[in-house]
Amino acid sequence: MRNGLDHVAITAIEAGGPNLLIDYTTDRAALQTAIEQYSPPGGTDFSAPLAPVTDLLEQLDLNPDARDRPKYVVFLSAGLENESGRATLIQTAREKGVILHTLLARAVARIPCAAAQDGARPVCDENLRDLALDTGGEFTPIADRNSPNGTFTRMEGSRRQYEISWRSNLGQSGTHQVSVAAPGGTRAATSYSVTVDPIRILIDSPTEGEVILREATAWTEDRGAIPPQSFTVVASPIFPDVRRRIMEAELLVNGAVAGRVEFPGETIELPWNLRTITELGVNEQTLQVRILDELGIRTVSQPANVKVEVIVPPKPDIPAPVATALVSGALFATPTPIPCPLPDAACAPYRAVRGNWVSAASLVVASLAMLFAGVVYVNRDKEVVRNATARVTKAVETLTRRQTTAKARAYLKIIGGDEDRDRLLPLHGDTRIGRSRSNADIHFRDGEEESVISRLHCTIVDMESHFEIKDESSTYGTFLNGVRLTPLVPEKLSDGDEIELAQVQRGGVKLKFQLAGDDELGPGLTETRRTRKSKAAAGNGNRGGDDF
Numbered sequence: 001m002r003n004g005l006d007h008v009a010i011t012a013i014e015a016g017g018p019n020l021l022i023d024y025t026t027d028r029a030a031l032q033t034a035i036e037q038y039s040p041p042g043g044t045d046f047s048a049p050l051a052p053v054t055d056l057l058e059q060l061d062l063n064p065d066a067r068d069r070p071k072y073v074v075f076l077s078a079g080l081e082n083e084s085g086r087a088t089l090i091q092t093a094r095e096k097g098v099i100l101h102t103l104l105a106r107a108v109a110r111i112p113c114a115a116a117q118d119g120a121r122p123v124c125d126e127n128l129r130d131l132a133l134d135t136g137g138e139f140t141p142i143a144d145r146n147s148p149n150g151t152f153t154r155m156e157g158s159r160r161q162y163e164i165s166w167r168s169n170l171g172q173s174g175t176h177q178v179s180v181a182a183p184g185g186t187r188a189a190t191s192y193s194v195t196v197d198p199i200r201i202l203i204d205s206p207t208e209g210e211v212i213l214r215e216a217t218a219w220t221e222d223r224g225a226i227p228p229q230s231f232t233v234v235a236s237p238i239f240p241d242v243r244r245r246i247m248e249a250e251l252l253v254n255g256a257v258a259g260r261v262e263f264p265g266e267t268i269e270l271p272w273n274l275r276t277i278t279e280l281g282v283n284e285q286t287l288q289v290r291i292l293d294e295l296g297i298r299t300v301s302q303p304a305n306v307k308v309e310v311i312v313p314p315k316p317d318i319p320a321p322v323a324t325a326l327v328s329g330a331l332f333a334t335p336t337p338i339p340c341p342l343p344d345a346a347c348a349p350y351r352a353v354r355g356n357w358v359s360a361a362s363l364v365v366a367s368l369a370m371l372f373a374g375v376v377y378v379n380r381d382k383e384v385v386r387n388a389t390a391r392v393t394k395a396v397e398t399l400t401r402r403q404t405t406a407k408a409r410a411y412l413k414i415i416g417g418d419e420d421r422d423r424l425l426p427l428h429g430d431t432r433i434g435r436s437r438s439n440a441d442i443h444f445r446d447g448e449e450e451s452v453i454s455r456l457h458c459t460i461v462d463m464e465s466h467f468e469i470k471d472e473s474s475t476y477g478t479f480l481n482g483v484r485l486t487p488l489v490p491e492k493l494s495d496g497d498e499i500e501l502a503q504v505q506r507g508g509v510k511l512k513f514q515l516a517g518d519d520e521l522g523p524g525l526t527e528t529r530r531t532r533k534s535k536a537a538a539g540n541g542n543r544g545g546d547d548f
Contacts, residue, residue: 002156003028007065010034011056013049014041018056024063049077050085053100054092061096068188071098072137072155074148078105080127093135097187100135101151102128107143171196171295197240201268201289201301205234208304211282214274215311223278223310230275233259235268235289235301245294252288252300274308283308311475408516410467412460415498416510418444424514427467431460433501434472444501444509452476452502453509458485460493460513467493467513476502 008031010021022034053075060066060073073093093100109125129139138151170176173196179189206212214226233251251259251270259270268289277283285308289301408426415421425442434440435448436455445451454474461468468490471478478485479500485491495515502508 012038013052018052048084050089054085054089057092057096057098072101073098074101076103076105077128079125090134099137100132101137102132102139103148104128104141107141109141169295171297198297198299199293200238201235201291201299203235203287203289203301203304206306211307211309213309219313219315224275228274231272233270233272233287246291247294248292250290252290254286277308280310280312410516411514413512413514415512417504418509427460429462432456433458452507457501461490469493
């Protein structure tokens, strides 16, 4: 026994009945003293020990120190001649969960029962053996003082603690009951308190603020077919304690279920259908992932706000329909009759003008020119007319190259997105900027059809007293100091303002607007024009265009 831990009592069952040598104690020395001081009674009468042992089991079960602990009875005898009460003892031991070990006070067991000698009763050691086996114990003949050691070692082993793990499907926090049964009938019950925390879900892709670009290569009415048509949303579960099985995962887009998978595993991947997002421009979307675990607990991730940008090039011009007539199996185009609101005599010249748009346009331009000349002549001394006249003169001089060597009033400095960083580009009057040589005075990415810079991207307007910039409905926008301009709405420019054609990270160009000083003519104002093969000059304000 272990001193101070195991509770042990010793009882000697004599012919006259049980004799308690020492009651339950954890004092090993006291037990040793009780055994040494015991003197067995003399005589030849045999005891009947089974009924007293049954009473000992009842008393052991009532002992509060023995509750929820392993319980044993070690029965030492030289033989079991009287089996009265054997069945009752075995049944009681099983009900109380008590294991009965028997020790034979001889080195060799006589099995089967030895025959009677000189009228004496037979020695039945097998009865002592069967008593141990029927109650889950061991039968051990004692050859020396060390013979019982194996039995006592196994008894001490019952004090070992075992860690038992099990999976529970109880999803409620609180106190729960649990019981454990060991071989031999020993049972223990206890309770435990648990707090069930939900699984956390983190969205790994797309990230917060990410832009998913759906861009068509040509104009199309079927915006749902613009690639990409789907996106895989990836999320990771974070378990608060042990891992739990995830039974179902759902993708929520703006609060509505947009996708579902079952038993997704440790990494959750949910398909997101982008075909339903067809509105041009930036579409704000809020994504969440919701799961159901094996405990029946639903968890929703924090929202991830992303953007889906839909871009479609402008629709190409479609020629006006022409009426056709079928003559002898052949198709011939016939003009649609032009309605005439005038008398019949005046309809012929009216239809001639209506039918020839060049003549009509020439007539309108001539009429407007005459009207403009009359207004200018009448108001020739007014300041507003003088300013308008100066602008027209400036435009004519620009078209006729008369301002090629004139002093520039402002410059654009390349500060990003182009290999000629820090190059100055002079501004002479209204300046168009874009990708197309035919549409722009200053052009970047000429010939690159996939460029983010539009053919005519923006225009810088010389208002005499100041400069303004206007976005020409470009596909990827014009940005002034990081703010995207409203198409066709001019904004005033100040010295040092930064202008972005599209955005540098998308392949655009970044410029800085600089006003010229009174005596500053600007570098490189010569007739030499920069081409794609020669980078010697930055341009000279030539309205034919600076090429980048």
